[in-house]
Ligand code: ADP
């Protein structure tokens with residue numbers, strides 16, 4: 001009878017068994033080490049323990065069955081290949097134990113170097129290195145330090161403190177001045193620290209060191225900072241990390257050894273060339289830790305030409321292979337180059353565009369791929385004004401870039417002071433430890449907000465983004481003292497009244513006023529920089545990729561604009577019409593008086609007189625807009641907000657009336673106004689007499705607007721222009737509402753338009769949930785739908801936007817109830833479902849029904865992809881967002897496999 005065989009699940013992969021596409025299983029680091037190994041690059045041999053092993057460990061609290069045996073087997077074959085045994089007293093094999101998740105989480109998890117060293121093997125290591133005691137003891141003290149800190153949670157400062165003490169005793173700042181005896185002494189000191197904190201001796205068994213280090217890497221996945229980072233970057237919590245066990249190579253063997261990092265292009269600007277830093281006679285993290293001064297990578301050519309040339313060759317190979325900017329970690333051990341890591345490198349927004357353009361030029365990628373590699377958030381970043389940092393300014397702190405922009409201003413510490421100074425016309429930066437709803441007025445008044453605590457989803461961050469205000473959050477080097485009205489940073493005190501500058505993109509904080517320069521990308525969009533002629537790699541790359549996006553996209557992009565000037569600007573930004581022209585501003589200013597007359601009219605005559613006076617003013621507004629949008633559609637929304645918003649506030653009126661009465665003045669008019677305001681007061685104005693309801697209740701109001709629109713269109717036609725008005729009725733919930741408005745509008749349009757050739761469409765907003773759910777009926781009376789996703793979100797969730805964003809959204813984000821505010825990015829499952837239902841049922845009832853969206857979501861990258869998927873005809877957004885929407889609409893096509901989803 002055959003024995004039952006149990007085949008172990010495979011948890012360990014040799015570098016030669018993996019490849020770059022196995023990031024889920026091997027993590028980014030492991031997958032790329034495997035890829036480099038298979039490319040024939042000199043990677044120290046090793047193996048990777050999978051993320052599945054980590055997940056199993058985290059779920060059960062112990063290593064999964066079979067893992068120990070597989071590690072043993074891979075370790076044995078590594079030992080055979082290297083001709084050494086782990087921790088052998090005569091000639092030890094040493095390894096590093098390195099974390100590496102699917103997504104890079106820089107500095108979040110753990111690495112332990114020099115595993116396998118103990119009191120015996122340190123002697124063997126020295127002998128093998130030609131009696132290099134200094135090197136061997138330096139490696140040993142590093143092991144105890146890293147192992148203590150990451151595996152056993154010994155406070156890192158204690159080790160650093162001991163190191164400083166020895167350096168001080170020697171009168172030096174440079175660790176290279178420490179000799180073998182000093183380092184031996186340091187090992188003793190470190191061991192004592194280890195014993196004190198863990199209650200046990202530093203483990204001497206190499207295999208035990210290895211197992212404990214692997215376990216510590218598993219556990220580092222759930223370290224607090226890693227959890228916070230993942231939440232911030234929206235990395236799923238259950239991926240786990242892989243563990244890489246890599247044969248050690250030594251950059252600390254002497255002056256002909258060293259370690260460095262390199263980029264195949266400049267990750268800041270995208271410029272071609274080799275960038276990086278090198279540090280001779282050093283190990284691992286020394287380069288980035290800043291303990292000694294590194295030299296620029298090109299110095300390596302002088303120090304070690306052979307290794308340098310070899311490195312350049314590999315970098316070129318990697319770029320060609322990955323078809324992208326790569327960043328690299330390498331070590332040189334006595335003139336022999338080793339590659340320790342590579343990945344597709346992070347880059348700034350500008351570099352992303354520039355590099356994508358270059359790679360197209362170099363024939364490495366096509367334009368679709370280039371489009372895929374940039375995004376709307378990056379483009380938006382490039383459209384903000386930037387600080388001009390060429391000289392003297394150095395950041396004093398770095399927090400989280402929570403809401404982009406560049407803001408300088410006077411420091412204030414309270415909301416009240418912010419309001420006061422802003423009223424005097426000053427730019428202020430509100431500085432708080434963290435903000436809360438009481439700070440709202442100050443945040444509105446401030447030019448920028450700086451907090452020392454909290455991340456991308458803190459109250460400050462959420463509210464600032466909602467307001468479009470620059471914000472740096474969580475700049476924890478800053479010590480804020482509100483009662484004393486000052487903060488301390490980098491040893492300097494900044495008092496109320498001093499000026500600071502904050503960069504909401506990079507999170508950097510500067511003292512003093514940093515000059516701001518306009519965005520070149522905006523200049524290009526506005527037409528003042530010509531991409532074909534200007535010597536600016538960024539502008540040329542943006543031009544090229546935008547042109548491609550325009551060629552690819554199916555969604556049209558319109559703009560929200562209420563004036564001729566906005567319309568003209570948006571048109572330069574590429575808007576293909578207006579998706580939302582609000583008419584409410586046309587009732588402000590000196591026209592308020594006419595609105596008052598309209599509201600106070602005692603009879604039809606009085607009302608008609610007021611409307612008649614408003615008609616030519618409105619007509620002139622529309623003429624201006626239609627002229628700018630010659631040939632393109634313009635959706636005009638009939639008046640939406642409640643009329644009492646155009647009247648003075650109740651309290652103010654009441655006081656005026658009382659004062660005037662006291663003086664015995666004639667207050668008949670004020671009293672009438674006051675009575676009207678009282679009568680029209682609403683407990684819940686968002687759900688009150690507004691939108692179509694207003695049009696149905698106040699006779700002649702919508703009729704006047706429709707007439708003004710039609711007359712303006714006819715006037716433009718007479719000038720030889722083409723006006724394409726689309727009249728949009730707001731807040732419709734039932735087809736009967738729309739039918740009533742429509743009947744009157746059609747009559748007026750027919751009368752005005754005559755044989756001028758002008759065509760006017762009539763449609764509705766879909767912003768009340770009932771409208772979405774009865775879209776089939778409503779489509780019978782509408783030639784187009786425009787989704788008002790702000791109100792649809794508001795009424796879909798029952799959130800009053802103005803109240804909830806400031807009051808408790810941060811808490812919802814913290815609790816993970818949603819990952820991003822549904823006002824920022826469309827809630828696909830709920831509000832998005834309403835959009836889907838209405839689109840499908842509307843089109844079923846009326847084939848060819850035009851569908852668009854005019855909420856702020858129209859300019860949000862992720863929402864644009866959703867609207868593409870649903871099959872809308874266009875999105876409409878603020879002028880500034882138009883390029884972002886164009887880009888994302890193109891990306892949506894490329895990312896859904898280039899197919900046209902309709
Ligand atoms: P991180 O992900 O934080 O960069 P790494 O696992 O890459 O952590 O390792 C930290 C440092 O140690 C890096 O500089 C790396 O190059 C170096 N290092 C890792 N493994 C080895 C090794 N086997 N030999 C020499 N240096 C190593």
Ligand code: MG
Nearest residue numbers: 029329340341
């Ligand atoms: Mg690394």
Ligand code: MG
Nearest residue numbers: 730767788791
């Ligand atoms: Mg609305």
